Amino acid sequence: MVEIAVPDNPFLSAFNLLLDHFGPQCWWPAETPFEVMVGAVLTQNTNWGNVVKAIDNLRQAGLLDYHSLAACLPTDIAALIRPAGYYNLKAQRLVNLLQMVAESYHGELEAFLTDRPTSARENLLAVRGVGPETADSILLYACGRPVFVVDMYTHRVFSRHQLLAEETDYQTIQETFVNHLPVDAQLYNEYHALIVKVATSYCKKTNPRCSLCPLQGFNH
Ligand code: SF4
Structure with missing residues (x-):
């Protein structure tokens, strides 16, 4: 740059x-926009090294895509993301985020990723456990929107x-x-x-x- x-x-x-x-x-150190979304939730209140371990567990379990993770029970997600800390809370937050995509975008991740930033931000902030920093990280690093x-x-x-x-x-x-x-x-x-x-x-x-x-x- x-x-x-x-x-x-x-x-x-x-x-x-x-x-x-x-x-x-x-940045962001991730292979897909969905991985960025997951990482943005997992990185709350922990360091990135712990997030990498949790993401690796999800990857090895074949769960780093929207539909696979959405089909997973919160308890199973929690077990895999344990290294990221607050794993029960974060598992529920991930479930909440996926539910938002299901309800607001008919389960089409691409529709969320390409939505207008104002509308996507509003939907993100309505998710329990997603605050401005997490929402804006997703908008910038997953959706590629100019959101600081x-x-x-x-x-x-x-x-x-x-x-x-x-x-x-x-x-x-x-x-x-x-x-x-x-x-x-x-x-x-x-x-x-x-x-x-x-x-x-x-x-x-x-x-x-x-x-x-x-x-x-x-x-x-
Ligand atoms: S950012 Fe400024 S205050 Fe912080 S270490 Fe650097 S010089 Fe010091």
Whole structure:
């Protein structure tokens, strides 16, 4: 992905610095849009390494497609996704998500994936256990829609650089980024991945490693 040169836009400057330092992140690490949807639920409150184990179990059981997983009992799903933690809760959330596709899209996954973003987002947010971050991750990484994903890392990095207030809600953070960036799914894809990368590499919750970080000195 090429850098975008826009002067006096700290959100684009930060993107360029991160891309220069880390390079393209090639997200989401999944083989199909359905796998992204499953991963977006499984990654809630756990690290990605645990999600990979759970996804591998589903893959080996031949359940990484919509109709196979939809035919599965929640208890069977729970047993397979155990490595991801909160496995009973997450199994039920996956079932809820699949039911939404069954009820709102007549069980046609492609109809969901190609639905208008506003309508798809509304349907996702109506699913019990799917909040804005999970919904937007699915819209961006499974549906390929230009929807900016916000997470705790986004808040941490950009509030530490005084570009977001300490108390800023999800929607306001999302609007702030969208207002400073071109509407571009590939850019949003890369930017969110880079924010996760810098937060997990340098911008830790305690003892951030600023002296080594590509955003050192940025906007300070
Ligand atoms: S580690 Fe320091 S320089 Fe890097 S993003 Fe966090 S606060 Fe900024």
